[in-house]
Amino acid sequence: MSADDPRDAAPDPEAPRVEGDRVLFRCATCGKELRTLRSRVGQTTACPQCGDPVTVPDTGVAPPPPPAAPAAPRTTACPMCGAENSAGAVHCAVCGERLPQSAPSERAAAGGRFRRRVGTVSLGETFREGNRLFGEHLGLLLGGALLTGALMLLGGCLIGMPFQFVGMAAGGQFADAMAGAPRRPDVGSALVMTGVNQVGQLAAIAVLSFLLAGYVRLRINLARRGRASIEDLFAERGVWASAALTTVVYTLMTSLPSNLAWAVASAGDGGAQALGFPAMVQPGPAGPGFDFDPAWTAVTGALGLLQFVLAVLFWPYLFLCVDYKMSGLTPLSAAWETARGSRWALAGLSILQGVIMAVAAIPCGLGLLLAIPYVSALNVAAYEQISGNHAAGPSRERSPAAAH
Template identity: 25%
Template structure:
């Protein structure tokens, strides 16, 4: 049974399945947020439906496009999320013959589609993304300037022979430097939270930059272990270190998104990136080239390229997390 209704904002005729009743989606016509009504209302005659609703796009093997079940927009057959209404498509083969229940299906995400989608979202949210980066850099410079001032005072006391004052000054500098590192990490995590919300086209605002406090210790711990693994891999003929980097890089997104404890983020990261290493490599190549281009314009261009690259990485994580669940997480047969 289907639900036929009109958008309350632009009166566009929409059609979806009965199980979507009560959910919110974006109208493909005007982009307004709508609540899908229940199936109790009167449906339009079949003639009206055939005239106003686009014909179904066949799916299945060999199809290049299919139809979103919520907004009826055409999407790529390999798409994981509808770019019109944000609907996440469940896997059509979560449990496959020969694969134990709960094991993650390997399905590489299309890097070209992610790059294009990230650019579309970035153009819509450029002000927020660039503004948040400017605020983050400004606050880091202020905090760094204060720590530098502590170092200057401590050096001055050392030069004047005031040993007690110099000891106190250098101690304050050391404490201030550690606090500066934590503050920078705190803002970086906040920017990742903001980027992930923007990538998912959820409501995001500048205050999200200051919401990463509870993740700082966990991200720092996982970052230290991650750096150690990569360094050891680089010593072992470089290639193992590069592979380790690409396999484990989304650990911070997993901690933020799934609220994982301890080193669970690193443990889950390998399962998340399985089958996606080629796509991840291309995404990082695009990110490096973008930041390089930004640095050539007296580094000012990086205020545009860094937000886009951050959004690109967040969207790549989102695409991987929208695939079938990680090993050990609950799954359901479709």
């Protein structure tokens, strides 16, 4: 630099100063005061005034720690009623509305599998809450069950009856009747008729499965909000495809094998002999509906027991389908996860429900008018424990109607 260069007259550098997270220092060449972050200590850049290189000096003071991330909210406001709920809650403890989640609540981050949120089902809690629901909402539970059953029966007749006629024709029953020589069907005819009838029943179930999903929605609303309406039976058309697919698969697993085995057991030619096994004595008087093959009857019983186990293992599938709006076969895989830890309790509950229905059917079936809604209340009470909403029950606000 020349003697006339004004930069020669620059003052001696001052010691750097610290202001919060900034460091202030002067350019050693031109004296311009510079300001930058303390985290840039040791970095070199060009002075914006003279262009000479400057290095951010070390102040000898450690930079402040980065600001702490804001604490996660301890409560979540319900978008429906505004009530504050504990962080991590899935449903509002006051009105039962689904709470917004920061991450998908029904799938774990790894593997996309359903995350089971709650432990086990308690039979005591199930019957306590089921009794409460039954006592407070008998009218809606019974009305929903009767309307759903009537519509399912009507749809089953309209959809399934043509299949029944096709099965009878394929099994030769019409031809035998026209010839005036009715007979018990052989194994082949029995299997054909049973298979075709099952196809008809599955078709009816698939078409009308949105009604089954609607009855699930009605019960969930009663359990969580203390109120529901008959219109809820028709509110789940959005999950129809998944409800239909999973219900058909569930029905195939829990009924078809034993039905086909019983068709063989009750065939007129003795099912074992027709399939190449030694002939077995048919006990009981010969005639339609009386004699049966003992070996195949035992097979039917064994398959029935296996189907009962499968029914328990996958029991919550339709509740999960409706509650979490699942698609495809996801409700079945999720049901396997949610039933873990509760399988013995669910098996015991299923047995007790079967006893209740059997006893209720004794007085000409009239007891079923109370048994069906009662069993329905028990089912939703058990599911609420699986979904975690049973804990909200004692603090839930009751509807004015329920309070009286």
